[in-house]
Amino acid sequence: xxxxSVFRGLQQLRSYLTSLEGSNKxxxxxxxxxxxxxxxxxxxxxxxVADPVIHKSLNLLSEDSEFITCYxxxxxxxxxxxxxxxxxxDIQLKCIPTLMQWKKNKVLREEQxxxxxxxxxLFEN
Amino acid sequence: MRLFSKLLxxxxxxxxQNSYQVTLTRPRCESLFCINSTPFYxxxxxxxxxxxxxxxxxxxxxxxxxxxxxNKMPPINKSVETYVEDLISQNKIVVFSKTTxxxxxKVKALFKSLNEDFKTVELDELSNGDxxxxxxxxxxxxxxxxxxxxxxxxxxxxxxGAMHTQPKKGEPVDQFVNELIKTSRIVIFSKSTCPFxxxxxxxFKSLNExxxxVELDQIDExxxxxxxxxxxxxxxxxxxxxxKGVHLGGYDNTLKAHTEGRLAKIFNPEEVKDDVxxxxxxxxxxxxxxGLACSKAAAANGAKVAVLDFVKPTPLGTTWGLGxxxxxxxxxPKKLMHQAALLGEGLEESREFGWQTPEKIAHKWExxxxxxxxxxxxxxxxxxxxxxxxxxxxxxxxxxxxDKHRLLITDKKGKTKEITGKNIVIAVGGRPKYPEDxxxxxxxxxxxxxxxxxxxxxxxxxxxxxxxxxxxxxxFLKGIGNDVTVMVRSxxxxxxxxxxxxxxxxxxxxxxIRFVRxxxxxxxxxxxxxxxxxxxxxxxxxxxxxxxxxxxxVMLAVGRDVCTSDLNLDKVGVKLNPKSKKILTTFEQTNIxxxxxxxxxxxxxxxxxxxxxxxxxxxxxxxxxxxRIYGKSDVKMDYYAVPTTVFTPIEYGSIGYSEEEAIQTFxxxxxxxxxxxxxxxxxxxxxxxxxxxxxxxxxNKNDNMRVIGLHVAGPNAGEITQGYAVAFxxxxxxxxxxxxxxxxxxxxxxxxxxxxxxRSGEDIGGAGC
Numbered sequence: 100x101x102x103x104s105v106f107r108g109l110q111q112l113r114s115y116l117t118s119l120e121g122s123n124k125x126x127x128x129x130x131x132x133x134x135x136x137x138x139x140x141x142x143x144x145x146x147x148v149a150d151p152v153i154h155k156s157l158n159l160l161s162e163d164s165e166f167i168t169c170y171x172x173x174x175x176x177x178x179x180x181x182x183x184x185x186x187x188x189d190i191q192l193k194c195i196p197t198l199m200q201w202k203k204n205k206v207l208r209e210e211q212x213x214x215x216x217x218x219x220x221l222f223e224n
Numbered sequence: 225m226r227l228f229s230k231l232l233x234x235x236x237x238x239x240x241q242n243s244y245q246v247t248l249t250r251p252r253c254e255s256l257f258c259i260n261s262t263p264f265y266x267x268x269x270x271x272x273x274x275x276x277x278x279x280x281x282x283x284x285x286x287x288x289x290x291x292x293x294x295n296k297m298p299p300i301n302k303s304v305e306t307y308v309e310d311l312i313s314q315n316k317i318v319v320f321s322k323t324t325x326x327x328x329x330k331v332k333a334l335f336k337s338l339n340e341d342f343k344t345v346e347l348d349e350l351s352n353g354d355x356x357x358x359x360x361x362x363x364x365x366x367x368x369x370x371x372x373x374x375x376x377x378x379x380x381x382x383x384x385g386a387m388h389t390q391p392k393k394g395e396p397v398d399q400f401v402n403e404l405i406k407t408s409r410i411v412i413f414s415k416s417t418c419p420f421x422x423x424x425x426x427x428f429k430s431l432n433e434x435x436x437x438v439e440l441d442q443i444d445e446x447x448x449x450x451x452x453x454x455x456x457x458x459x460x461x462x463x464x465x466x467x468k469g470v471h472l473g474g475y476d477n478t479l480k481a482h483t484e485g486r487l488a489k490i491f492n493p494e495e496v497k498d499d500v501x502x503x504x505x506x507x508x509x510x511x512x513x514x515g516l517a518c519s520k521a522a523a524a525n526g527a528k529v530a531v532l533d534f535v536k537p538t539p540l541g542t543t544w545g546l547g548x549x550x551x552x553x554x555x556x557p558k559k560l561m562h563q564a565a566l567l568g569e570g571l572e573e574s575r576e577f578g579w580q581t582p583e584k585i586a587h588k589w590e591x592x593x594x595x596x597x598x599x600x601x602x603x604x605x606x607x608x609x610x611x612x613x614x615x616x617x618x619x620x621x622x623x624x625x626x627d628k629h630r631l632l633i634t635d636k637k638g639k640t641k642e643i644t645g646k647n648i649v650i651a652v653g654g655r656p657k658y659p660e661d662x663x664x665x666x667x668x669x670x671x672x673x674x675x676x677x678x679x680x681x682x683x684x685x686x687x688x689x690x691x692x693x694x695x696x697x698x699x700f701l702k703g704i705g706n707d708v709t710v711m712v713r714s715x716x717x718x719x720x721x722x723x724x725x726x727x728x729x730x731x732x733x734x735x736x737i738r739f740v741r742x743x744x745x746x747x748x749x750x751x752x753x754x755x756x757x758x759x760x761x762x763x764x765x766x767x768x769x770x771x772x773x774x775x776x777x778v779m780l781a782v783g784r785d786v787c788t789s790d791l792n793l794d795k796v797g798v799k800l801n802p803k804s805k806k807i808l809t810t811f812e813q814t815n816i817x818x819x820x821x822x823x824x825x826x827x828x829x830x831x832x833x834x835x836x837x838x839x840x841x842x843x844x845x846x847x848x849x850x851x852r853i854y855g856k857s858d859v860k861m862d863y864y865a866v867p868t869t870v871f872t873p874i875e876y877g878s879i880g881y882s883e884e885e886a887i888q889t890f891x892x893x894x895x896x897x898x899x900x901x902x903x904x905x906x907x908x909x910x911x912x913x914x915x916x917x918x919x920x921x922x923x924n925k926n927d928n929m930r931v932i933g934l935h936v937a938g939p940n941a942g943e944i945t946q947g948y949a950v951a952f953x954x955x956x957x958x959x960x961x962x963x964x965x966x967x968x969x970x971x972x973x974x975x976x977x978x979x980x981x982x983r984s985g986e987d988i989g990g991a992g993c
Contacts, residue, residue: 205606211609
């Protein structure tokens, strides 16, 4: 099982990624909508569908890989066209959920994240 | 009736008693139609009359004849509309006719000869015949008899074993065309003045086949039908022939279909057993550009599709993911490494533009390699995602034929399985050739299959061969700072325009790439392990002397072999070109009905010239093939005027004929070449040479100065060339180029201002604005 971490906002994520530089680890990042505290579900319905599918496949990741869950904010924060994740040159996030292998340009978007076979394909690659 | 036959036989004098109006639509009197049978001579005026007529096309004459007394039919108890509509919906064939009309008799005889039951309505025997006639005119836009309906569809006019037809009033042209080709044995979309249309009609007559023709120049819907046919078949010209719903094309293609036996197969198809269930509607062998495009297009048409892709490792063990040569070991990494080289050049030039670029700039192979390989990895991944999205099964296994529908597939672990497919598309492409006569070639050299993922900088490199692969690799390796030699047996870039090949070679030599000409390697020995190691290359020059030199890397690029040998094609009898081992195809179909081939692997007989081994050619052919197999369109691949670009240090773009091919095909006197050298604006400040970049247009003097070849050597040649390929599709002439306004300042604009012909021998030195 991969090492799992959770971040909120770009700055947290960036500083962690910087700390991993040069480690040659496979890094997978799930960008997803914030969850509410009551029932742990997100305001983003697609994220709720994808979440269990992705977590079910996490056991496919090797010991030395990293799995990062990154919350992009509440709905108004995400819908803002100037959202920091949308504007970041390396991330250029277009939609959530987005599951990507960092630096490898391998990306699954929206309903693709809820397709078990595609998630497995990404994790096994 | 006798009157009309007489009229056909004698040109000048006629003895008649009553009068009919006739119109002549053909110069040879063949289709003399009665358009208004109301006699305008009364019985009182029955004195014989002599007519002296000169018959002109499309003129209306009145001819007096013997009055016909008809036996009146009982009146119809229905409205005219219901009567006609009932007739044509309840009978397979209905002929609205007149008893006196010779063409009506002919058409009836035709149906009798075909053993077809048909219902005849003689308008001149009906009391309300005129009402029926008027309704038919309103319904069919046709004023004449015979007026024929087959399976409810309007056919019309009988002419010497053939019929004309046209859309009903208000009928959409797509519906008209599709119904017509579905219900008629032979359909010819034609123009009455077109000699090839006449030829193709004569051809079918010679086969004793009757056809239906649509004369586009004689009906209002002509242009609309022509446009629809272009959309449907990709063909703008007439004749445009369909036989039993199968699109044959123009006159030449129809004749070719006949000589190759395809036409006979269409007429008498083998009995197809439809009860056989296959695992897949289509299996594509080879997941390269062509195979992927074809499989996705087939799936989009609703077919169940599998793609087999298996990369046999190179002798060095290099292997790669889904996507084929272009993505993994061809166009994509090549262009990116070419870009790396251009950036290096740009850095040097940047100082002239004020940048304080450090004197010592160095390139790191590993960084370039990793970033490019990461990008390729993402493409491999995306292809797999796309196949999933389109519900295409991806099988990482290689396939071999057991029979024409059955494949044995073997995966990485050697596990085998059989799968069946209704249609099979071979898209296996090719791999670099290892010449048998170079000792140690396989062990001690690499090919382009290895170069792009090489973990280390190849160092001092020998590129063997004069192919574009060899020259492009030599170019970017030099561009990133390596010592590069190119060894060639004879000419550069065989098959390309040789003047342009010369420009590329000269520029590369001036760029510091060494050319060893007239030489071939005989032996490659490793003398030192390492990354890179050291290899001793022995080679024979044109005087037969054996020379030697040490390189870090030897890259062979002496051509490619198609991967047809392991497919067991002999088991199913697929015909190959014995020399090249390429699969012989016609419109991408092999000699076996259900087996097709696309991409580098084919030797295509429909192609005008050679089929260029290019990714976009395979993609286009694959998509069009899938659309044809699943009936979405009849558009065939057009292999003429495919643009291409060689990404050598000076880029070379071309479309159409090389100068040599043009002269060989059209004759030196009929070919005019306009040319110029040009100095790119960016090169001026950078102090780069002013007489290197070059552009020429090759024109056919016998065809209104049609531009048949375009060649350009200079920066961004690919970007220049692509747009002009559209002009070729539109069959642009030199005048069209001259009438085009350039974009200033660009290199591409030279093609709008070419004035100097090669024949004139005038100076082509660079001029200003």
